[in-house]
Amino acid sequence: MGISISELKESVQYNCSISDATHAGQYTLCIYLLKMREFYRWEQGLGFNDRIDNEKIGQWLTLQEEQWEQLESEPLAPVQVNGNSFDAFDSESINEAINSEGLVYSAGYVLRGKPHFFLAELEQRHFQDDYQILISGRELARELSAPPALSQGRNIFIRSESLRRTIWEKVEESLWNKSRSPLVRAIECYDFKNNLEASLQNMCDKELQTLVCHEIGEIKAGAMIGATSWAGLLSDVQGTALELMLRAIRDNLADCLSTLPDLIETDDPARLHFYIATLTNMRHSIFPSLRAAYDDWHSSGSMAYLHDISAKGEEHWCNIANRAIEIYKTAGTDRLDEFESLIEANAL
Numbered sequence: 001m002g003i004s005i006s007e008l009k010e011s012v013q014y015n016c017s018i019s020d021a022t023h024a025g026q027y028t029l030c031i032y033l034l035k036m037r038e039f040y041r042w043e044q045g046l047g048f049n050d051r052i053d054n055e056k057i058g059q060w061l062t063l064q065e066e067q068w069e070q071l072e073s074e075p076l077a078p079v080q081v082n083g084n085s086f087d088a089f090d091s092e093s094i095n096e097a098i099n100s101e102g103l104v105y106s107a108g109y110v111l112r113g114k115p116h117f118f119l120a121e122l123e124q125r126h127f128q129d130d131y132q133i134l135i136s137g138r139e140l141a142r143e144l145s146a147p148p149a150l151s152q153g154r155n156i157f158i159r160s161e162s163l164r165r166t167i168w169e170k171v172e173e174s175l176w177n178k179s180r181s182p183l184v185r186a187i188e189c190y191d192f193k194n195n196l197e198a199s200l201q202n203m204c205d206k207e208l209q210t211l212v213c214h215e216i217g218e219i220k221a222g223a224m225i226g227a228t229s230w231a232g233l234l235s236d237v238q239g240t241a242l243e244l245m246l247r248a249i250r251d252n253l254a255d256c257l258s259t260l261p262d263l264i265e266t267d268d269p270a271r272l273h274f275y276i277a278t279l280t281n282m283r284h285s286i287f288p289s290l291r292a293a294y295d296d297w298h299s300s301g302s303m304a305y306l307h308d309i310s311a312k313g314e315e316h317w318c319n320i321a322n323r324a325i326e327i328y329k330t331a332g333t334d335r336l337d338e339f340e341s342l343i344e345a346n347a348l
Contacts, residue, residue, distance in 0.1 A: 003082055003101045005140070011080040012105065012119040012141035015088050018076055020143050021068035023114040026239070027144075035144045036061060038165060042142065048168045076115065079105070088117065091152055095134075099125070104136045106157045110145055111247070113238040118142045123160065131156055131216055135208070149211035156215040163204050163211065170277070171200075182294070186273035206271050213262045217254030224253070225321040233328045242336055245343045248282040249321050252290075252348075256313035264303050264310065272297070286347045287313065309348075316348050 024032060040057050041050075078085035081097045094105045104122040109115060120136035127133065135158045139146075148163040149156065174187040190199035222230065230250070237243045263272050276294045284291060290313070293305040320343065327338055 003098060003103070005103070007080050007082070008098070008103070009119060009140045011077065012117055015076050015079070015115070015117050016141055016143035017067065018071050018074055019115040019117065021072040021074075023112070024068065024144060026112050026114070036064070038146075038169075039142075039144055042139065042165075048165075088115075091155075099134075103140075104134050104157070106150060106152065108150060108152060110147060110150075111238075112243065113235065114145060116143065116145060116147075116150075118146070118159065120159065120161070128212060128216070130154060131212075131219070133158065133212060135160055137161060149215050151215040151218055154219060156212060156219075158208055158211055160204060160208070163207060164200060167200060167203055167207065170274075181277065182273045183277035185298075186270055186277055189270035189273065203270070203274075206268065207274060209262070209266075210259060210271055210275060213259040214251075214254055217256075217258030218250070220257045221250050221253045221318075221321075224257075224318050225250070226325060229325045229328065230321070233325065233333070236328075236333045237336070237339075240336070242339050244280075244282050245286070245340065246321075246324065248280065248286055249317055249324070249343065251280075251283060252287050252313060253317035253321060256310050256317060260306065260310035260313075264307055267303065286343060289348050313348060316346070320346050 027035065037052065037057065040046075040060055041048075041052065043060075046052065076088045079088055079090075079094055080086075081094065084097070086094050086097075089107045091105055091107050094107075098105060099122060102122050103119065105117075105119050107115070107117045118136075118139060119141040120139040122134060123137040124135040125132065132155045134155060137160055139159065139161050142162075146159065146162040146165065148159050148166055151157070170183060171187055171192055174184050190203055192199045230246075234243060234246060237246065259275070263275060272294070276291065279290075289309050293309040296305040297303055323342060324339055327335070327342070331338070333339075
């Protein structure tokens, strides 16, 4: 007996809606409207070049917000798989029940403690070293936030549909960006003007490896700094500027452990340009030498500076993360300024 996809989809989307109902207010108005616009495009099955009717999306937005008002005080519900109930965060058990049916599910927490869920068609499943890579295709249930990659244990989930959407947004951004920025350089490595679909697919295929490397780095970083203590610290400071700083530290460590070594080894300009282009402002702020190393590579063609800064960053960011955990174990989060001073004084 096959899985009732409609029942499963409805069950997961219900929790997605509850998560959005309780956390949509965390976005600025501009970001919220952009996310809602893309959520509408996904829900309606519109392509990237399809025109969005302003009147229709306005009506849809009103109905969506009315639905969220009814759900914002509701608890998350168990996920239903052919009459069997699973805890919404029990990704492992749910995937055991649905992977053989060509489906994949993931649940966890993202920025500011927002519960995160998605259900999609499973396109590929393979192992890289000791890590299981699950690559999803068409998404059946999702929420406003749609990170292209995330990891749980030694399982890495890559959302190819979200990756395509992220890349397309960057392509559009590059059209009005006239500076010789890393983003413009990355897009110019492909022929989007004459062959949009092939270029988009080619870029997604390349960036998929960058995502996998970062998630492997995240897992390695967690093992180095103590994932439990780090998670407790992040939970206690969620919604603050310090949360963004701490996440940037771990991201920098993850990339020095895995992503940068891979980029250096493959020496693919398109990937390296796009990597620098998509770093957050916080990461640029506390790791300015990474941009300096990129600029040196772009002008000289030598990876030497990047190689050195990757090796130095691995030790540096591990040390800063562990020092932050020491403060947390000693004083909790009573002295937030001590964390911020530590990070600000140790930009690399």
